[in-house]
Amino acid sequence: MEPIVVVGGGIAGLGAAWTLRKQGLxxxxxxxxDQVGGVVRSRRLDDGTVLDLGPQTLSTRDPELLATLEEVGLRGRRLEASHEGARRYVVHDGAPVALPSGPVGLLRTPLLSAQGKLRLLSEPFRGSGSGNEEAREGSDESVAAFARRRLGPEVAARLxxxxxxxxxxxxxxxxxxAAVLPELQMMEREHGSLLRGGLERLWARRGGNASDDDAEDAARRSRICSFDEGLQAWPIAVARALGPDTVRTGTRVEGITPRSGSSGQGWRVHLSGSSSGANETVDARAVVLAVPAAVTASLLEGLGERASSPPHPLVEEGIHALTRIPYAPVTLVHLIWRRDRIAHSLDGFGLLAPSREGRTLLGSLWPDTIFPDRNRTDRVVTVNFVGGARTPDRALVPDEPxxxxxxxxxxxxxxxRGEPELALVTRWPRAIPQYTRGHLDRIAAVARVEEALPGLRLIGNWRGGVSLGAAWEGGRKAARGFG
Ligand SMILES: Cc1cc2nc3c(=O)[nH]c(=O)nc-3n(C[C@H](O)[C@H](O)[C@H](O)COP(=O)(O)OP(=O)(O)OC[C@H]3O[C@@H](n4cnc5c(N)ncnc54)[C@H](O)[C@@H]3O)c2cc1C
Known part of the structure; x- marks a missing residue:
């Protein structure tokens, strides 16, 4: 039987492949x-230190994904986040301040002024969409406008x-x-208030006993994890379990064409020229494209060029929508320090810097606190993030400066203080797709391409969520469509 070809061996592609295999397809x-994992990349240095060069943690409570991790041989290799790793800092007036972990902490936090706290506490009494042009007109509201409207300008800017x-x-x-925080929009719709909705959920989970300790425990139960060899251990283990005949690395797809044969509709997948110069093709009963939005668009464009008939108008619209999904660049600066070089105890997940602080750093994560058993204890790694959608130019600054x-x-x-023992710069020029206003309309246009072209599925972190868990789930959902 012809295979279903999955183009792209990132987390979304592997989620699809694993689910197809489980369905016996x-x-x-x-x-x-030449490796699987996409942006999930880990490296072990000569001294044994493990670094993640892309994402740092997997956050999941999904029982199916947790079972998969065991099935592919990662039982005993999974590291759960430490209790200390639940604390998060935000830079406020030039210094890191711990985020409150519950309602009592929120009342005491120096992160908000008395006025900001009162504004936050008045949230349940504010009607939906009051005084807001975007919300009133039913247009796609920005995250900032929504946060200011519901929670007040201070919470919007500082948290x-x-x-x-x-x-x-x-x-x-x-x-x-609507694309980034749909659950908050839903809460507003269902409960008329985020605070009321959030508290009702918390109380329902706790049976009416919501202390700050409970809240911290709940955060921990979101099961933040990684692996002894870093996050890439996960895609590597999945690919190994699928087998070398199923996962071909070093193989770039440069085109796909629909094909009708005796066994019905199918696809021909064109691979880039081998070293001998011969162009190879693979016949597939269906194709799952699990590549970034721009690559998806160019493979769909190629469809028009390769086919004799004019491109389907829905495909043209889908291509247009895909090219309008912007990506933000991010550069990671890993610094390895002797422990006594840093005055701060690094007793948390890391810190985030709001844009009002005017910093170069978007944030700094402390993986050795999150996963204390992985690296040596006399050294400490800080993973520092620069760039992003708002200050993209900073991601392009040369290494030394x-x-x-x-x-x-x-x-x-x-x-x-002083020099770190090692500095390593990793650049992701197109790191994270941005679900900007109008994103859900763009995704609807892409979904219509799938309706127009049977046997083709389009997945990846540009739709359905940017987290690792969401990318895996997107792959799994697409695969179930073939089951
Ligand atoms: C710096 C950074 C930090 C992040 N931090 C976190 C985090 O801590 N936690 C979290 O949950 N998420 C995090 N994310 C997001 C998350 O890692 C990604 O959203 C997710 O891994 C994307 O998976 P994907 O499979 O959709 O895409 P990708 O990982 O981009 O995979 C696509 C794959 O397609 C391949 N490909 C492209 N073109 C072709 C072609 N023509 N033929 C064949 N193959 C092709 C690529 O080589 C790649 O392997 C982070 C992302 C980045 C960049």
Missing amino acids: PVLVLEAW VDPFVSGVYAGDPEALSV LVAEVLRELEDLLGA
Whole structure:
């Protein structure tokens, strides 16, 4: 039987391939790079230190994904986040301040003024959409406008802004609340208030006993994890379990064409020329494209060029929509320090810097606190993020001045002194897709391409969520469509 070909061996592609295999369907994964994982990349240094060069943590409570991790042989290799790793800092007036972990902490936090707290507490009494042009007209409201309207300008600038840069490296003024935080929009609709909705959920979970300790425990139960060899252990284990005949790395797909044969509709997948110069093709009963939005668009464009008939108008619209999904660049600066070089105890997940602080750093994560058993204890790694949608140019600064600037900021924020033992710069020019206003309309246009072209599925982190868990789930959902 012809396989279902999955183009792209990132988390979305592997989620699709694994689910297809579980459904007993033949599958072939074609990955351009010489390793699987996409942006999930880990490296072990000569001294044994494990670094993640892309994403740092997997956050999931999904029982099916957790079972898969066991099935592919990661039982005993999974590291759960430490209790300390639940604490998060936000830079406020030039210094890191711990985020409150519950309602009592929120009342006491120096992150908000008395006026900001009162504004927040008045949230349940504000009607939906009051005084807001975007909301009133039913247009796609930005995350920032939604946060200001519901929670007040202080919470928007001091808490929501760093959260958005932490997850999306994004600009809250540009991101669509319907695409990025649909559950909050739903809460407003169902409960008329985020605070009321949030508290009702919390109380329902706790049986009416919501202390700050409980809240911290709940955060931990979101099951943040990684692996002994870093996050890439996960895609590597999945690919190994699928087998080398199923996962071909170093194989770039340069085109797909629909094909009708005796066994019905199918696809021909064109691979880039081999070293002998011969162009190889693979016949597939269906194709799952699990590649970034721009690559998806160019493979769909090629469809028009290769076919004799004119391109379907829905495909043209889908291509147009895909090319309008912007990506933010992010550069990671890993610094390895002797432990006594940093005055701050690094007792948390890391810190995030709101844009009002005017920092080069978007944030700094402390993986050795999150996963204390992985690396040696006399050293400590800080993973520093620069760039994002709002300050993309900073991601392009050359290595030397970039490292110098990050060092200056860590000296200021964490009391880091002297030179680190190692500085490593990793650049992701197109790191994270931005779900800007109008995103859901663009995704609807892409979904119509799937209706127009049977046997073709389009997935990846540009739709359905940017987290690792969402990318995996997107792959799994697409695969179930073939079951
Ligand atoms: C710096 C950074 C930090 C992040 N931090 C976190 C985090 O801590 N937690 C979290 O949950 N998420 C995080 N994310 C987001 C998350 O990692 C990604 O959204 C997710 O891994 C994307 O998976 P994907 O499969 O959709 O895409 P990708 O990982 O981009 O995979 C696409 C694959 O397609 C391949 N490909 C492209 N073109 C072709 C072609 N023509 N033929 C064959 N193959 C092709 C690529 O080589 C790649 O392997 C982070 C992302 C980045 C960049």
